[in-house]
Amino acid sequence: xxxxxxxxxxxxxxxxxxxxxxxxxxxxxxxxxxxxxxxxxxxxxxxxxxxxxxxxxxxxxxxxxxxxxxxxxxxxxxxxxxxxxxxxxxxxxxxxxxxxxxxxxxxxxxxxxxxxxxxxxxx
Numbered sequence: 001x002x003x004x005x006x007x008x009x010x011x012x013x014x015x016x017x018x019x020x021x022x023x024x025x026x027x028x029x030x031x032x033x034x035x036x037x038x039x040x041x042x043x044x045x046x047x048x049x050x051x052x053x054x055x056x057x058x059x060x061x062x063x064x065x066x067x068x069x070x071x072x073x074x075x076x077x078x079x080x081x082x083x084x085x086x087x088x089x090x091x092x093x094x095x096x097x098x099x100x101x102x103x104x105x106x107x108x109x110x111x112x113x114x115x116x117x118x119x120x121x122x123x
Contacts, residue, residue, distance in 0.1 A: 002026040002112035004096045009117030012086050020081040020117060022096030028053075031098035035110060036070060036081045038092035038119075045095070047107040051079060059104035086121045093118050 008020040024031055035050035049070040050059045058070050069082040083090060094117050097110035 002030045002098045004098060004112055004114035006094065006096045006114045006117040009094060009119045011120045011122065013123050014087060014121055016086055016121075017082065017084045018086065018119065019083070020094055020096075020119070022079045022081075022114060024077045024079070024096075024098060026112075030100050030112065032100055032102040033104055034072065034079050034096065034098045035104075035107065036079075037095045037097055037110075038090075039095070039116075040089075040092040043092075048094070049081060050104045050107065052102050052104060054102065057104065083119070086119075088121050090119060090121045 003025045005023050006020060008018060012018050031053060033050055033052050036048040037045050038048050039045040047061050048064045049068055051070045051072050060068060067084045072079040096114040098112040099110045101109055
Protein backbone atom coordinates (compact mmCIF):
# COMPACT_ATOMS: atom_id res chain seq x y z
CA UNK A 1 0.00 0.00 0.00
CA UNK A 2 1.18 3.50 -0.81
CA UNK A 3 0.23 6.69 0.96
CA UNK A 4 0.47 9.99 -0.86
CA UNK A 5 0.11 13.46 0.61
CA UNK A 6 -0.01 16.55 -1.60
CA UNK A 7 0.62 20.14 -0.59
CA UNK A 8 1.44 23.48 -2.15
CA UNK A 9 -1.85 24.47 -3.71
CA UNK A 10 -3.50 27.82 -3.22
CA UNK A 11 -4.57 31.00 -4.94
CA UNK A 12 -2.13 32.56 -7.41
CA UNK A 13 -2.43 35.32 -9.96
CA UNK A 14 -2.09 34.62 -13.67
CA UNK A 15 1.55 34.53 -14.68
CA UNK A 16 2.81 33.47 -11.28
CA UNK A 17 4.57 30.20 -10.57
CA UNK A 18 3.86 27.62 -7.92
CA UNK A 19 5.20 24.25 -6.89
CA UNK A 20 3.15 21.31 -5.72
CA UNK A 21 4.66 18.61 -3.53
CA UNK A 22 3.75 14.98 -2.98
CA UNK A 23 5.31 12.94 -0.21
CA UNK A 24 5.10 9.18 -0.63
CA UNK A 25 5.33 6.39 1.89
CA UNK A 26 4.72 2.68 1.80
CA UNK A 27 5.91 -0.13 -0.43
CA UNK A 28 8.47 1.14 -2.94
CA UNK A 29 7.61 -1.54 -5.50
CA UNK A 30 4.12 -0.09 -5.73
CA UNK A 31 5.41 3.28 -6.94
CA UNK A 32 7.73 2.53 -9.83
CA UNK A 33 6.15 5.53 -11.49
CA UNK A 34 4.36 8.51 -10.05
CA UNK A 35 2.31 11.16 -11.72
CA UNK A 36 0.19 14.26 -11.44
CA UNK A 37 -3.39 14.52 -12.59
CA UNK A 38 -5.85 17.38 -12.36
CA UNK A 39 -9.58 17.82 -12.38
CA UNK A 40 -11.14 21.14 -13.23
CA UNK A 41 -14.71 22.01 -12.23
CA UNK A 42 -17.18 20.18 -14.43
CA UNK A 43 -14.47 18.24 -16.25
CA UNK A 44 -13.01 14.77 -16.08
CA UNK A 45 -9.72 14.15 -14.38
CA UNK A 46 -6.81 14.41 -16.82
CA UNK A 47 -3.19 13.33 -16.89
CA UNK A 48 -0.60 16.09 -16.48
CA UNK A 49 2.83 14.51 -16.07
CA UNK A 50 4.60 11.40 -14.82
CA UNK A 51 8.06 10.38 -13.72
CA UNK A 52 9.79 7.01 -13.47
CA UNK A 53 11.10 6.78 -9.94
CA UNK A 54 14.24 4.79 -10.72
CA UNK A 55 15.78 6.92 -13.47
CA UNK A 56 13.79 10.14 -13.55
CA UNK A 57 12.42 9.68 -17.05
CA UNK A 58 9.45 11.98 -17.57
CA UNK A 59 6.30 12.12 -19.66
CA UNK A 60 4.02 15.12 -20.15
CA UNK A 61 0.57 15.70 -21.53
CA UNK A 62 0.64 17.97 -24.56
CA UNK A 63 -1.14 20.65 -22.53
CA UNK A 64 1.63 20.56 -19.91
CA UNK A 65 4.67 20.72 -22.15
CA UNK A 66 6.63 23.92 -21.76
CA UNK A 67 5.11 25.31 -18.54
CA UNK A 68 5.06 22.31 -16.22
CA UNK A 69 8.04 20.45 -14.81
CA UNK A 70 7.89 17.23 -12.82
CA UNK A 71 10.78 16.14 -10.63
CA UNK A 72 11.51 13.88 -7.68
CA UNK A 73 13.93 13.32 -4.82
CA UNK A 74 14.43 9.64 -4.15
CA UNK A 75 15.93 10.10 -0.69
CA UNK A 76 13.08 12.36 0.41
CA UNK A 77 10.38 10.22 -1.24
CA UNK A 78 9.04 13.45 -2.66
CA UNK A 79 7.76 14.45 -6.07
CA UNK A 80 7.10 17.98 -7.27
CA UNK A 81 5.16 19.67 -10.01
CA UNK A 82 6.38 23.13 -10.92
CA UNK A 83 3.87 25.27 -12.78
CA UNK A 84 5.25 28.32 -14.55
CA UNK A 85 3.33 31.23 -16.06
CA UNK A 86 0.10 29.97 -14.58
CA UNK A 87 -3.17 30.52 -16.44
CA UNK A 88 -6.79 30.56 -15.27
CA UNK A 89 -7.31 27.28 -17.12
CA UNK A 90 -4.81 25.66 -14.74
CA UNK A 91 -7.42 26.01 -12.00
CA UNK A 92 -8.16 22.50 -10.77
CA UNK A 93 -7.68 20.01 -7.98
CA UNK A 94 -4.29 18.43 -8.54
CA UNK A 95 -3.78 14.81 -7.54
CA UNK A 96 -0.64 12.84 -6.94
CA UNK A 97 -0.76 9.18 -7.99
CA UNK A 98 1.47 6.12 -8.01
CA UNK A 99 1.58 2.81 -9.84
CA UNK A 100 3.59 -0.39 -10.01
CA UNK A 101 4.27 -0.31 -13.72
CA UNK A 102 7.19 1.88 -14.86
CA UNK A 103 5.61 2.43 -18.28
CA UNK A 104 4.87 6.14 -18.37
CA UNK A 105 2.80 6.33 -21.57
CA UNK A 106 0.06 4.28 -19.94
CA UNK A 107 -1.88 6.64 -17.68
CA UNK A 108 -4.88 4.53 -16.75
CA UNK A 109 -3.25 2.08 -14.35
CA UNK A 110 -2.53 4.26 -11.34
CA UNK A 111 -3.68 2.51 -8.19
CA UNK A 112 -2.76 4.86 -5.35
CA UNK A 113 -4.04 8.43 -5.06
CA UNK A 114 -3.59 11.38 -2.77
CA UNK A 115 -6.41 13.53 -1.46
CA UNK A 116 -5.71 16.36 -3.90
CA UNK A 117 -4.69 19.98 -3.52
CA UNK A 118 -6.65 22.90 -4.93
CA UNK A 119 -4.95 25.31 -7.30
CA UNK A 120 -6.82 28.47 -8.23
CA UNK A 121 -5.42 30.90 -10.78
CA UNK A 122 -7.30 34.16 -10.68
CA UNK A 123 -6.72 37.88 -10.54
